[in-house]
Structure formats: C-alpha cells, structure tokens
Amino acid sequence: KFNKSTGLNIDGELIAIGALDAIIKFTSNQLSPKVNDWQGIKFTDNAKGAIFDGNGNYLSGSIIKYATIEYGSSLSAQVSTFSLFLSNSIVRNNNEIGVVLEGTNSKVLNNTISGHSAYGIVIGLYSSNNEISGNTFVNNPQQGINLQSHDNTISNNTITGNYHDKALVLDRAYSNTISNNTISKSQVGIEFDNNSHDNTVTGNSIRDNNSGIEIGGNSPNNQVL
Numbered sequence: 001k002f003n004k005s006t007g008l009n010i011d012g013e014l015i016a017i018g019a020l021d022a023i024i025k026f027t028s029n030q031l032s033p034k035v036n037d038w039q040g041i042k043f044t045d046n047a048k049g050a051i052f053d054g055n056g057n058y059l060s061g062s063i064i065k066y067a068t069i070e071y072g073s074s075l076s077a078q079v080s081t082f083s084l085f086l087s088n089s090i091v092r093n094n095n096e097i098g099v100v101l102e103g104t105n106s107k108v109l110n111n112t113i114s115g116h117s118a119y120g121i122v123i124g125l126y127s128s129n130n131e132i133s134g135n136t137f138v139n140n141p142q143q144g145i146n147l148q149s150h151d152n153t154i155s156n157n158t159i160t161g162n163y164h165d166k167a168l169v170l171d172r173a174y175s176n177t178i179s180n181n182t183i184s185k186s187q188v189g190i191e192f193d194n195n196s197h198d199n200t201v202t203g204n205s206i207r208d209n210n211s212g213i214e215i216g217g218n219s220p221n222n223q224v225l
Contacts (some may be wrong), residue, residue, distance in 0.1 A: 108133075114140065161185050198222065
C-alpha cells in the first residue's frame with residue numbers, strides 16, 4: 001500500500017509473481033482509495049528488463065504476474081532498452097494511462113486493463129517487437145490501445161466499452177500485425193492516422209461500433225483482410 005506522493009521506482013529488477021489464489025496487490029493506502037492516490041510503478045534507465053528464450057518463454061528479469069495495480073499513476077516502462085513481462089494481472093482505475101511502453105520485446109499477455117481516464121495502453125514511438133495478446137481492454141474512454149511504432153503483434157484481445165472515442169488507434173505506426181481481436185462498442189473500431197502504413201489487419205471481429213475502420217492522415221498500403 002502506498003501513501004500519497006509515493007511510488008515504486010525500479011532501478012534494478014522487479015520480480016512480482018503471485019498466483020491465481022494469491023494475487024499481489026499494489027494499491028493506495030487511503031481508506032477511500034481513488035484514482036492517482038500514488039505515483040505508480042516506474043522502471044528507470046537502470047532497470048533490468050525481461051529476457052525470453054527463442055520460443056518466447058520467460059527466462060529472467062522484471063516480471064509482473066498475477067498482480068493487481070490500482071489507484072496509482074500508471075505502470076510505466078518508458079526506457080528504450082527495457083522489456084516488460086506483464087501477464088495474468090489487473091491494471092485498473094489508475095490515472096490517464098494504464099500501461100506505457102517505450103522499449104522493445106515486451107510481452108503483455110492475458111491481462112485486464114480498465115477504468116483509465118484516457119488510454120488502456122500506449123506503445124510509444126520508439127517501441128517495437130512487442131506482443132500484446134489475450135488482454136481485455138474495457139472502459140478506457142479515449143482509446144483502448146494507442147500504437148505509435150512498428151513490428152508489434154496485437155492479437156486476440158477484446159477491446160470494448162470505449163464509446164467516448166476509439167478502440168485501437170495506429171498513429172505513425174507501420175509494419176504491425178493486428179489479428180483476431182474483438183472490437184466493439186466504440187465510436188471508432190480501428191483508426192489509421194498520421195502516415196500509418198504497411199500494417200496488416202486480419203481476422204478481427206469489429207462490430208457494434210459507430211464506425212468500424214477509418215483510414216486518414218495519408219495512411220497508405222494497409223491490408224485489411
């Protein structure tokens with residue numbers, strides 16, 4: 001539990017592995033907790049990222065598994081050399097953004113990310129080769145996923161309940177694969193913007209949105225299959 005104006009800055013390695021019946025909780029120390037009660041979890045330039053083998057299996061490094069992160073600022077990995085392994089966890093009711101990635105080779109798998117005032121996850125301009133799969137993004141009013149980079153895999157996610165705005169936005173993003181996601185109940189299901197190009201969108205279920213797919217901002221050579 002964290003008091004106001006405190007947070008968790010990781011200068012080394014965070015190993016937070018709970019279990020289905022023993023969830024680790026990072027939360028507010030206030031009697032009546034609310035959004036932004038504490039500063040969240042941030043990985044610094046000295047943090048040790050996750051290392052995976054050739055098959056994508058976790059070997060070592062920073063990992064959060066079977067955990068709840070709530071009422072803070074965000075889970076932030078804004079380091080270009082850092083990779084995060086976040087799985088089977090709940091990230092909810094934090095400030096504007098649930099998860100921020102700026103490094104490479106992160107895996108965000110089978111989580112529920114909900115209740116943030118802006119974005120569920122932001123995959124930043126210099127972030128690449130990340131796998132975002134099997135997650136549920138719900139009630140993140142501006143965007144469920146904001147993707148700004150290249151060579152990422154976004155697959156088998158459920159993105160819903162964003163009626164204020166957009167479910168998945170590609171902004172200057174290229175050479176990504178968006179596959180087998182279920183996208184519903186948003187103003188816009190998928191939006192290509194700001195020269196997002198050469199992306200492949202395949203096998204997705206895009207339904208019950210005001211607009212399914214919008215392509216703008218000089219965004220060429222995208223395949224929608």
